[in-house]
Amino acid sequence: MSQNSDLTLHQQHVHEAHAHVGEHTHRDDVGSKMGMWLFLFTEVLLFGGMFILYASYRFMYSDAFKVAAEHLDTYVGAINTIILLASSCAVVLAIVSLQKKNKRLCLGFLWFTLACGAAFMVNKYFEWGHKIEIGIYPKGPALAEMSEGEVLFFGLYYVMTGLHGLHIIIGMIFIGVIMAMIQKNKITHDNFQKLENSGLYWHLVDVIWIFLFPLFYLIH
Amino acid sequence: MANGSIAVPAGREEVVDFYKHESKHKGIMSWLLTVDHKRIGLMYLVVMIGFFLTAMTLGFFMRLEMLTPGQTLMKPQTYNTLFTLHGVIMVFLFIIPGVPAVFGNFIMPIQIGAKDVIFPRLNLLSWYLYIFGGILALISIFTGAADTGWTFYVPYSIRTTTNVSLTVFAAFVLGFSSILTGLNFVTTIHRMRAPGMTFFKMPLFVWGIYATAWIQILATPVVGITLVLVILERTLGIGVFDPALGGDPILYQHLFWIYSHPAVYIMILPAMGVVSDIIATFSKKPIFGYTPIAMSSLAIALVGYLVWGHHMFTSGMSDTSxxxxxxxxFLVAIPTGVKVFNWVASLYRGSIEITAPMLYTLCFIFVFSIGGLTGLVLGTLNTDIHLTDTYFVVAHFHYVMFGGMGLLFFASLHYWFPKMFGRMYNEKIAKLACIIFVIGFNGLYFPMFIMGYLGMPRRYYDYLPEFQTYHVIATVSSWIMISGILLMLANLLRGLRHGSTAPENPWDATTLEWTVPSPPPMENFDEIPVVTKGPYDREGLKEASLKH
Incomplete structure (x- = not known):
């Protein structure tokens, strides 16, 4: 970021801030995006702590982790991966549509994103439901029979995919709010930073899944 | 809290300060729903002093219990609860958020020539999270208070029947508040600096806040997830750390200290920024080695992120690690040394004026040096084996934390008091309180170094009779120290009501916050200033203020 452009940008805010004295609000798209990126850093670190745990326990119990991973259905995982990738693509298309002033198309893509999120959660529900049914859950009968490494695998599985699922739900709410704002023309083709931020968040949730999928489903 | 009329300099319009500014909301709501960084800063201050006094009282009773060997006035379980709550409240509600939340909020935006932080509403949300976390912590006191110590080490924190989950959740919420504040400050400092205020023209307090904010962003999430895992282990029985389920308790310690050691620098870095500002102001000369001091803040933040393992020298780690x-x-000592030497060099041939904030700051340099050097004793492997989990550690971290952040919090409070409230306090009483405090402080914590060296373990409710002399000295000194604190606060409260009106720049200081009225108007600046000089340049100060 060159100092010069920084300065001019700043003068713009000053100007804008002066336009409505008495309020502390002013628009700074670069700042808003920067704040979002910093927030995404914290999310990465939040999951980072879990990935450290996963790495340590995988190292300590590599055999048991292989055995436990057999219980997971690779096909369901793969379908969920495709769903999330498609939804991320839709978010990008939604932003481009809005930039091209096509509000209807933009909302359409966002509806598709929400549908993907919901489909992902439905899959997750059946996946978890099936495991709980056969007794693989913390303190569950089937898990009690398993070795320590497998217990840890499923402990991490539930916590990490659960936390990820929670992020999907938060992301869907985030996008839903943004959609309402687009509907009310509060987000428009020349003021779409909030939409972009929600997109960034959605991509992060997607990226985290891209790591969870191989770690739990693919490594046997 | 409203103040009397403000002295109006000749040729200047009457300014409405932010206390009297008419906003959408009236009365208490004009505070609770405010997005003004100054009001939010003050709300933090009020609540924080409340928490500080609560935790201080808990500490007072702990010391009282230690007056004689055996049971003096409470049961062992009560004592365990007391040191846990004393630690949790002091660490999470006072020391970590203290300087950034209060002075970072109130002063930093003005110092960089901004009207507010970049995300004012997020700032208010941080405050509410802080309050929410604080309330949870207080509720946990009355519903089976935790007895794990503030570190919540597993497996005990999973097994104990006390209500650890709530205390842990409180810490998690407070961490979230801290992350949002850090995020807000980093973005503010990048985006809101006044024209001409380059990074190397920022006051060193802003550098301190900047380095701190990065640690808040990068370290806090790790402890957040770790604490969530403890709650999940307790409530759902998910095995992650519990050795009974194959988990590794040492991993918990790693994850905990990956945050909690950098947190030590969250506590001290902004406070160190205050030192630079105060020393430059009261030596009446530019700070010596501006760039090294600024860079050392970043260096401490960076290296401080990588030293968490020294909390675990005796808990099971390879010799290589x-x-x-x-x-x-040891490397952290280098940037810290850079700071101390530059401060001392700044004093050299300055026209030193010993005011209350300066006195607190000088006492800080003395006390913190003791704390810092004893830290090296603990950082050395072989001596640490002897001293770990003794009173030596307790003495060390009280010297760096309370003697560091605590003293500097008081220094900042005195330094910026005129700006924040538009009133002066009684200078003589402020200095007297400082001297009483420092005498009590050393009397309280120095004997702990000796006790620790002789083998007195920390967190014990009972002790061998041969330690009693030291314990009596420490307990009596705690009374002296507390009277110093109470005198200081009483003096400030009196200043608030009866102090003389503070001028715009009572200290003849050079940074931007002293160019606006005391207390500042709602928007801080009528017109965003254009910065052309360094933060501590005294040349051109007169002309600038005349022009203004």
């Missing part, structure tokens, strides 16, 4: 962590720990 121990040597590496020990080496890295």
């Amino acid at each position: 121990r040597v590496i962590f020990s080496l890295l720990t």
Whole structure:
């Protein structure tokens, strides 16, 4: 970021801030995006702590982790991966549509994103439901029979995919709010930073899944 | 809290300060729903002093219990609860958020020539999270208070029947508040600086806040997830750390200290920024070695992120990692030394004026040097084996934390008091309180170094009779120290009501916050200033203020 452009940008805010004295609000798209990126850093670190745990326990119990991973259905995982990738693509298309002033198309893509999120959660529900049914859950009968490494695998599985699922739900709410704002023309083709931020968040949730999928489903 | 009329300099329009500014909301709501960084800063201050006094009282009773060997006035379980709550409240509600939340909020935006932080509403949300976390912590006191110590080490924190989950959740919420504040400050400092205010024209307090904010962003999430895992282990029985389920308790310690050691620098870095500002102001000369001091803040933040293992020298780690962590720990002493030497060099041939904030700051340099050097004793592998989990550690971290952040919090409070409230306090009483405090402080914590060296373990409710002399000295000194604190606060409260009106720049200081009225108007600046000089340049100060 060159100092010069920084300065001019700043003068713009000053100007804008002066336009409505008495309020502390002013628009700074670069700042808003920067704040979002910093927030995404914290999310990465939040999951980072879990990935450290996963790495340590995988190292300590590599055999048991292989055995436990057999219980997971690779096909369901793969379908969920495709769903999330498609939804991320839709978010990008939604932003481009809005930039091209096509509000209807933009909302359409966002509806598709929400549908993907919901489909992902439905899959997750059946996946978890099936495991709980056969007794693989913390303190569950089937898990009690398993070795320590497998217990840890499923402990991490539930916590990490659960936390990820929670992020999907938060992301869907985030996008839903943004959609309402687009509907009310509060987000428009020349003021779409909030939409972009929600997109960034959605991509992060997607990226985290891209790591969870191989770690739990693919490594046997 | 409203103040009397403000002295109006000749040729200047009457300014409405932010206390009297008419906003959408009236009365208490004009505070609770405010997005003004100054009001939010003050709300933090009020609540924080409340928490500080609560935790201080808990500490007072702990010391009282230690007056005689055996049971003096409470049961062992009560004592365990007391040191846990004393630690949790002091660490999470006072020391970590203290300087950034209060002075970072109130002063930093003005110092960089901004009207507010970049995300004012997020700022208010941080405050509410802080309050929410604080309330949860207080509720946990009355619903089976935790007895794990503030570190919540597993497996005990999973097994104990006390209500650890709530206390842990409180810490998690407070961490979230801290993350949002850090995020807000980093973005503010990048985006809101006045024209001409380049990074190397920022006051050193802003550098301190900047380095701190990065640690808040990068370290806090790790402890957040770790604490969530403890709650999940307790409530759902998910095995992650519990050795009974194959988990590794040492991993918990790693994850905990990956945050909690950098947190030590969250506590001290902004406070160190205050030192630079105060020393430059009261030596009446530019700070010596501006760039090294600014860079050392970043260096401390960076290296401080990599030294967490020194909390675990005795809990099971390979010799290689121990040597590496020990080496890295020594490296932190270098940027810290850079700061101390530059401060002392700034004093050299300055026209030093010993005011209350300056006195607190000088006492800080003395006390903190003791704390810092004893830290090296603990960072050395072989001496640490002897001293770990003794009173030596307790003495060390009280010297760096309370003697560091605590003293500097008081220094900042005195330094910026005129700006924040538009009133002066009684200078003589402020200095007297400082001297009483420092005498009590050393009397309280120095004997702990000796006791620790002789083998008195920390967190014990009972002790062998041969330690009693030291314990009596410490307990009596705690009374002296507390009277110093109470005198200081009483003096400030009196100043608030009866103090003389503060001028715009009572200290003849050079940074931007002293160019606006005391207390500042709602928007801080009528017109965003254009910065052309360094933060501590005294040349051109007169002309600038005349022009203004």
